[in-house]
Structure formats: structure tokens, C-alpha cells
Amino acid sequence: MTTPLPFNRVHITKHELEYVRQAIEGSHLSGDGPFTKRCHEWLERTTGTAKALLTHSGTAALEMSAILADAGPGDEVIMPSFTFPSTANAFVLRGATPVFVDVDPRTLNIDPARVRDAITERTRALVPVHYAGVACDMSALMAIAADEDLLVIEDAAQALLARGDGRPLGTIGQMGALSFHETKNVTSGEGGALLVNDPALLERAEIVREKGTNRSRFFRGLVDKYTWVDVGSSFLPSELQAAFLFAQLEHAEQITARRVAIWDAYHEELASLERDGLLQRPLARPDNGHIYYVLLKSEKVRRGVISHLKSTGISAVFHYVPLHSSPAGMRFGRTSGPMHVTDDISERLVRFPVWPDMTGEDVARVVAAVGQALETDR
Numbered sequence: 001m002t003t004p005l006p007f008n009r010v011h012i013t014k015h016e017l018e019y020v021r022q023a024i025e026g027s028h029l030s031g032d033g034p035f036t037k038r039c040h041e042w043l044e045r046t047t048g049t050a051k052a053l054l055t056h057s058g059t060a061a062l063e064m065s066a067i068l069a070d071a072g073p074g075d076e077v078i079m080p081s082f083t084f085p086s087t088a089n090a091f092v093l094r095g096a097t098p099v100f101v102d103v104d105p106r107t108l109n110i111d112p113a114r115v116r117d118a119i120t121e122r123t124r125a126l127v128p129v130h131y132a133g134v135a136c137d138m139s140a141l142m143a144i145a146a147d148e149d150l151l152v153i154e155d156a157a158q159a160l161l162a163r164g165d166g167r168p169l170g171t172i173g174q175m176g177a178l179s180f181h182e183t184k185n186v187t188s189g190e191g192g193a194l195l196v197n198d199p200a201l202l203e204r205a206e207i208v209r210e211k212g213t214n215r216s217r218f219f220r221g222l223v224d225k226y227t228w229v230d231v232g233s234s235f236l237p238s239e240l241q242a243a244f245l246f247a248q249l250e251h252a253e254q255i256t257a258r259r260v261a262i263w264d265a266y267h268e269e270l271a272s273l274e275r276d277g278l279l280q281r282p283l284a285r286p287d288n289g290h291i292y293y294v295l296l297k298s299e300k301v302r303r304g305v306i307s308h309l310k311s312t313g314i315s316a317v318f319h320y321v322p323l324h325s326s327p328a329g330m331r332f333g334r335t336s337g338p339m340h341v342t343d344d345i346s347e348r349l350v351r352f353p354v355w356p357d358m359t360g361e362d363v364a365r366v367v368a369a370v371g372q373a374l375e376t377d378r
């Protein structure tokens with residue numbers, strides 16, 4: 001009687017299998033074959049970045065960016081605490097220290113005023129995260145970075161096809177990291193890309209991605225030997241992944257439009273519960289419909305809502321344990337300034353299912369169950 005309504009379900013277009021078959025028959029299965037090229041072209045055309053480089057995850061793209069930023073021991077990197085661990089871990093792997101600052105309650109994104117206060121002699125980079133696909137205040141952040149001579153690396157893992165001040169997110173800083181994890185709008189199961197927006201970083205980016213070798217330049221005939229020239233790792237996905245991803249990218253606009261419609265339906269149907277003071281809807285609307293969340297009155301209310309939804313077959317989730325209060329965050333990072341907003345919202349935030357093939361009835365069912373769960377709070 002309770003049909004399960006999952007939190008996420010990937011929209012499969014008709015072309016994934018066909019492209020994977022073509023990749024197999026083309027007998028180029030390792031990275032940087034024809035499908036990887038098509039994904040690169042799509043990303044470059046769609047975002048306008050100087051160069052897109054597929055990686056095997058968003059995490060890997062962030063790790064590449066940390067190497068390219070030359071982040072190392074003694075360096076500090078400013079980021080929100082309200083994010084996924086990979087944002088910080090990429091820099092910790094290089095020996096650098098994440099410095100966590102609070103977020104703006106209107107966007108749940110890093111607060112530029114707090115960023116200014118967090119800058120020291122040791123600061124090397126800013127890593128804004130476009131939470132839920134909502135743009136950070138990039139003009140303020142880019143102005144701070146220019147004043148202080150800092151790199152800006154956008155964690156745009158959730159932000160494909162979203163914009164800030166009219167510019168595609170991930171293309172405003174020197175680098176931007178995208179994710180194609182199963183839970184993101186467009187996916188290859190696991191996957192990611194680094195957008196290299198500053199052409200000065202491009203030659204080294206190709207080397208770092210190819211195990212520290214000059215393989216890419218060798219294949220283009222620019223050098224006559226293929227050898228180890230820098231630090232690096234294996235960051236490229238196989239052609240099987242790229243083939244799957246290309247089918248998804250070709251449908252990215254439709255997939256995104258469906259998510260935006262689901263987002264808008266939630267927003268409209270939850271308005272009356274907000275008017276009754278039972279929850280708070282998001283104050284900013286993402287262009288790409290990546291996440292729909294609400295803030296409840298307390299952690300206790302959230303537990304009640306999630307368990308009531310679960311009893312009716314609906315899967316709702318929360319995140320993140322703020323990095324500054326996580327075991328590894330306390331060990332490897334430090335905070336700058338108070339964390340009131342982060343501490344408050346991370347206890348009260350709940351995310352509802354959003355996926356392209358959800359129906360209007362599915363949304364109404366979630367909203368009705370939320371209303372029932374909150375009945376006792378009236």
C-alpha cells in the first residue's frame with residue numbers, strides 16, 4: 001500500500017547503452033578517447049570554459065585543483081563548513097589547512113564578509129561551494145580574491161547549468177569542479193570534471209591528470225618523448241564512463257527542466273505550511289533544481305518528519321554534519337569566527353526527493369505527508 005518513493009532515481013535516456021556499445025566496439029576503452037572528447041566539447045561549448053577535463057569524480061577534480069593551486073603545508077584554504085568532506089579533504093591531502101567560515105542564511109553559501117575576516121598571510125585560495133545549485137556571491141568573492149591575490153576554486157559539484165550574475169557556475173574562478181555522481185543532476189554513476197578557466201593552468205592540468213606525464217603533449221606531437229615531468233595521478237575516467245555521460249549531457253537541458261519543475265511544485269505547495277509557521281522554505285531558487293530543502297523548527301521535529309515520511313514509504317534525508325564539528329574537520333582544520341548559521345541550519349534542514357521522472361502526484365504525496373507529520377506542532 002505504501003509504494004516506495006526513493007530520494008533519487010537516475011533518468012536514463014535511450015542512448016547510454018548505445019554509446020557504451022559504440023565505445024566497446026571502437027576498442028578504445030581507456031581514457032581520452034572519442035567520447036571523452038565529445039564530453040569535453042559539450043562542457044566547453046555549454047559553459048564557455050577555456051578547457052574542460054573529465055575526471056573520475058568530483059572529488060578527483062577538487063584534488064587536481066589542490067595540486068594545481070600548489071597548496072601545501074602551512075597554506076590555508078578558506079571554505080564553508082557546510083559542505084561535503086571532499087571540499088576540504090582535497091586540500092588536506094596536500095598538507096594544507098582548511099579554514100571554515102559561516103554561511104549566509106539566505107543562500108547557505110559562504111558569507112563574503114566572513115571570508116575577509118578569515119584571511120591571513122597564509123591564505124592561498126578560496127573555495128566557495130554553490131550549495132543546491134544556488135550561486136555564491138561571486139562578485140564579492142572575486143573582488144576579495146583580487147585584492148588579496150588568492151586563487152578561487154569553485155566547488156560547483158551541484159551547479160551544472162546554474163548561473164551567477166549571468167555566468168555559468170564553475171567558470172568564474174580560476175578553476176571549477178563538477179560532479180557527475182549518481183545523486184547529481186547529470187551522472188555517469190561516478191564522475192566529474194575540472195573546468196580550467198585560467199589558460200595559464202592548462203598545460204600543467206593535463207600533466208597532473210595524466211599521472212604527472214606529458215602524454216597529452218606527446219600525442220599532439222608537441223614533444224618527441226613521453227616522460228614523467230611533474231606530480232600527478234590518474235584522474236581520467238574510462239571511455240565506458242564517458243560514453244554513458246555523453247548520453248546524459250545531451251539530455252542535460254531536459255533533465256534540468258524537469259528538476260526545476262519539481263522544485264517549483266514543492267515550493268508552491270509548501271507555501272501554506274510556511275504561512276502557518278511550521279517550516280521555512282528556501283529563500284533562493286537554484287537555476288538547475290538540484291536540491292529542494294526546508295528548515296524545520298528543531299532537530300527533534302526533523303526526526304519526526306523523516307520517520308513519518310519513512311513510514312509512508314518516502315525517503316527524505318538531511319546533510320551535512322558541519323565539517324568544523326566532524327572528527328576529521330577538528331583534526332585537520334580550524335574555524336574562523338562564529339558558526340551560528342551553520343550549526344543552526346544543519347540541525348533543521350531536510351531534503352525531499354527530487355528526480356526528473358517524479359510526477360506531480362509524487363510531490364503532492366510528499367507535501368501531504370509533511371503536513372501530517374507537522375500536525376502535532378500546530
Ligand SMILES: *Cc1c(COP(=O)(O)O)cnc(C)c1O
Nearest residue numbers: 057058059084086157179180181
Ligand atoms: C557531490 C559533491 C562532491 C563530490 O563529488 P563526487 O563526484 O561524489 O566525488 C563535492 N562537493 C560537493 C559540494 C558535492 O555535492
